[in-house]
Amino acid sequence: MLKTVMNSFHVEQGARMVEYAGWEMPLFYGPGATEEHRIVRRSAGIFDVSHMGRFRIQGPGSTDYLNHLITSNVKALQPGQSGYGILLKEDGGIIDDIFLYRMGEEDYSLVVNASNLNKDWEWLELHTGPFEVTLTDESSQTSLFALQGPQVIPVLEKLTSLSLQDEWERFGIRELKLNNITFQAGRTGYTGEDGVEIFVDNEAALELWNSILALFADHCEISPCGLACRDSLRFEPGFPLYGHELGEDILPPEALLKWACDMQGDFIGKEAVEALLEKGLERKLITLSLTEKGVPREGYEVLSSDGEVIGEVVSGLYAPTVDKYCANAFVSPAYAKAGTEIQVSLRGRVKKAVVEKRPLYRPSYR
Amino acid sequence: MEIRYAKSHEWAAKEGDLYICGLSEYAQEKVGDIVFVELPETGAEVEQGAPFGVIESVKAANDLYAPLNGEVAEVNEGLEDEPELVNSSALKDGWICKIKSDDDSFSALMSEEEYKEFLKGQDE
Numbered sequence: 001m002l003k004t005v006m007n008s009f010h011v012e013q014g015a016r017m018v019e020y021a022g023w024e025m026p027l028f029y030g031p032g033a034t035e036e037h038r039i040v041r042r043s044a045g046i047f048d049v050s051h052m053g054r055f056r057i058q059g060p061g062s063t064d065y066l067n068h069l070i071t072s073n074v075k076a077l078q079p080g081q082s083g084y085g086i087l088l089k090e091d092g093g094i095i096d097d098i099f100l101y102r103m104g105e106e107d108y109s110l111v112v113n114a115s116n117l118n119k120d121w122e123w124l125e126l127h128t129g130p131f132e133v134t135l136t137d138e139s140s141q142t143s144l145f146a147l148q149g150p151q152v153i154p155v156l157e158k159l160t161s162l163s164l165q166d167e168w169e170r171f172g173i174r175e176l177k178l179n180n181i182t183f184q185a186g187r188t189g190y191t192g193e194d195g196v197e198i199f200v201d202n203e204a205a206l207e208l209w210n211s212i213l214a215l216f217a218d219h220c221e222i223s224p225c226g227l228a229c230r231d232s233l234r235f236e237p238g239f240p241l242y243g244h245e246l247g248e249d250i251l252p253p254e255a256l257l258k259w260a261c262d263m264q265g266d267f268i269g270k271e272a273v274e275a276l277l278e279k280g281l282e283r284k285l286i287t288l289s290l291t292e293k294g295v296p297r298e299g300y301e302v303l304s305s306d307g308e309v310i311g312e313v314v315s316g317l318y319a320p321t322v323d324k325y326c327a328n329a330f331v332s333p334a335y336a337k338a339g340t341e342i343q344v345s346l347r348g349r350v351k352k353a354v355v356e357k358r359p360l361y362r363p364s365y366r
Numbered sequence: 367m368e369i370r371y372a373k374s375h376e377w378a379a380k381e382g383d384l385y386i387c388g389l390s391e392y393a394q395e396k397v398g399d400i401v402f403v404e405l406p407e408t409g410a411e412v413e414q415g416a417p418f419g420v421i422e423s424v425k426a427a428n429d430l431y432a433p434l435n436g437e438v439a440e441v442n443e444g445l446e447d448e449p450e451l452v453n454s455s456a457l458k459d460g461w462i463c464k465i466k467s468d469d470d471s472f473s474a475l476m477s478e479e480e481y482k483e484f485l486k487g488q489d490e
Binding site for chain 2: 033295297325
């Protein structure tokens with residue numbers, strides 16, 4: 001199994017380690033997944049997400065190349081900004097969802113899901129075509145941390161010389177220095193809280209991680225957090241997860257990601273998206289909550305109130321902030337309206353549920 | 367109070383005419399935060415080693431296996447609102463159910479010493 005630079009820290013801390021996309025990663029630490037979730041919502045948490053891939057795309061053709069491959073409007077990104085986007089196949093199926101950082105005029109950093117790294121790299125190489133670009137897989141050179149929670153920006157302001165709050169917009173990138181360690185920080189994250197995603201050289205990664213934990217602890221509550229709470233934190237504000245809400249057989253509008261497609265622009269898969277929008281959707285992503293107790297899990301059937309099968313659960317869990325048993329499911333659009341009474345079959349036990357208004361949790365920075 | 371354990375990590379102990387059962391400390395630590403317990407039904411006939419309930423942790427659903435033969439006499443309804451009791455008090459307030467059982471299936475379980483030895487092999 002692959003191990004991040006932080007692996008020994010996780011093991012020494014007694015984290016429950018699990019295999020994820022070929023990596024040995026922490027599922028939760030001492031406080032447990034639910035408490036880690038709450039610490040991020042009320043204060044600050046730090047995640048090792050070094051298993052995610054990072055590709056560098058440079059050269060005079062880089063903007064046009066990426067604009068061709070990614071659904072969002074890459075041309076609108078200024079150097080120092082970042083944004084969310086999707087890689088599509090010609091038939092509109094989702095290869096991966098990505099985060100793109102424009103580091104300079106002709107210099108981009110693409111962050112991809114660990115489980116899709118090889119597939120994405122092949123796709124990128126396959127489509128360089130006439131574009132003058134250089135691709136570099138930097139995944140193994142840098143470590144990635146997500147530092148998330150309402151205390152993150154105020155405490156970073158105290159610990160670093162920058163006056164962040166005034167001049168650092170959401171999705172902007174800054175170079176910061178902490179205990180003489182220089183690192184790149186994007187004001188992003190995937191938890192519904194304000195915070196930063198950090199890129200740091202492997203050599204300095206452990207020292208930076210420990211510095212953050214120690215220095216933050218002087219100002220606020222902070223905990224290392226595992227993948228389990230990362231999942232519940234991304235679920236509540238309605239952020240999709242590849243392999244669940246997203247996949248090669250799912251098109252962006254079905255996953256409610258039409259907003260991430262620049263329909264004025266030109267990208268691989270655009271015709272397929274247009275065709276689907278014209279034809280009308282046959283299924284749509286919803287969030288539901290059970291009105292009885294139980295945990296809806298991936299693969300469970302969703303039923304109408306009459307007992308007719310109308311779809312399937314793709315993610316399900318107990319959502320700590322909203323204190324409900326919830327799921328995301330693809331269902332016929334006729335049942336997608338908030339307030340619609342439906343049912344979920346939990347291993348043969350049919351439980352009542354209701355379609356929820358999304359998002360369950362409004363991101364704190366909106 | 368003599369406490370005995372199943373290989374599937376449930377425990378049982380005699381309490382009056384009944385056996386009280388639950389999940390071991392080891393197992394609750396392994397699965398992490400428990401968010402829901404699907405309890406067996408009172409009156410249900412259960413068979414030692416057969417699934418009789420489900421424990422849902424943050425990430426997964428795990429079957430609970432009946433540690434004894436017998437009939438479910440009582441279930442811990444407190445777990446419906448506070449499933450986390452299994453985490454905070456696995457051997458006491460987090461009990462799962464009480465079973466009316468014979469002593470033979472209880473004797474077939476591991477003693478506390480034997481279970482500790484068994485766990486050493488589990489983590490290797």
